[in-house]
Amino acid sequence: MSAVWRAKRRLSTTAGDCPRLLRFALHPPKHVEVEFADGSLYKLQAEYLRVFSPAVDSKIRSIAGQKVIYGRRHVGIMSAEPIGNYGVRLLFDDLHKTGIYTWDYFYHLGSNKFTLMRSYIDTLRKHGLSRDPRSKK
Numbered sequence: 001m002s003a004v005w006r007a008k009r010r011l012s013t014t015a016g017d018c019p020r021l022l023r024f025a026l027h028p029p030k031h032v033e034v035e036f037a038d039g040s041l042y043k044l045q046a047e048y049l050r051v052f053s054p055a056v057d058s059k060i061r062s063i064a065g066q067k068v069i070y071g072r073r074h075v076g077i078m079s080a081e082p083i084g085n086y087g088v089r090l091l092f093d094d095l096h097k098t099g100i101y102t103w104d105y106f107y108h109l110g111s112n113k114f115t116l117m118r119s120y121i122d123t124l125r126k127h128g129l130s131r132d133p134r135s136k137k
Contacts, residue, residue: 018104029076029093034106042110046077047131050092051120052109055099070129 019038026032032049035041051069076093083089087102109116124131 018107021103021106024080024088024103024106026077026080028078032077032080032090032106034103034110036103036107040107040110042106042113044106044109044113046075046092047072048109048113048117049077049090049101050075050094050096052116053090053096053099054101054105055096068123068127068129070124070131071133073131074133 019036019040021034022037023035024032025034029046031043031045033041033043050072053069072094077090078093079091080088081091083100087100087105089097089100091097121131123129
């Protein structure tokens with residue numbers, strides 16, 4: 001099942017340097033696609049979105065004041081709820097649902113995807129953590 005929202009005329013302005021959103025498509029449980037008026041099209045995986053959630057999460061490990069979410073390689077997106085005309089709330093299958101992803105934030109995540117993910121993996125390695133969930137014994 002796929003949810004696709006076409007941006008309406010009233011979404012034509014956004015804060016910052018983010019171009020106008022043209023399309024948001026949810027492809028549960030794996031990823032979302034966001035397309036912007038400047039021609040950018042980003043496919044953002046569930047793990048990436050979960051790790052970079054804009055919400056404070058009680059299930060994270062703080063290392064030197066930096067939040068480090070780990071063990072989310074296989075997390076899935078269950079649904080997306082529109083929030084006003086500026087973003088969505090994603091519900092993940094680990095029951096995380098408190099972050100609101102604005103169109104500006106999706107643009108930031110998309111345009112910085114490789115740098116952010118590389119930095120995330122480096123941080124996990126540095127602290128002996130893994131993208132894989134802990135095995136249940």
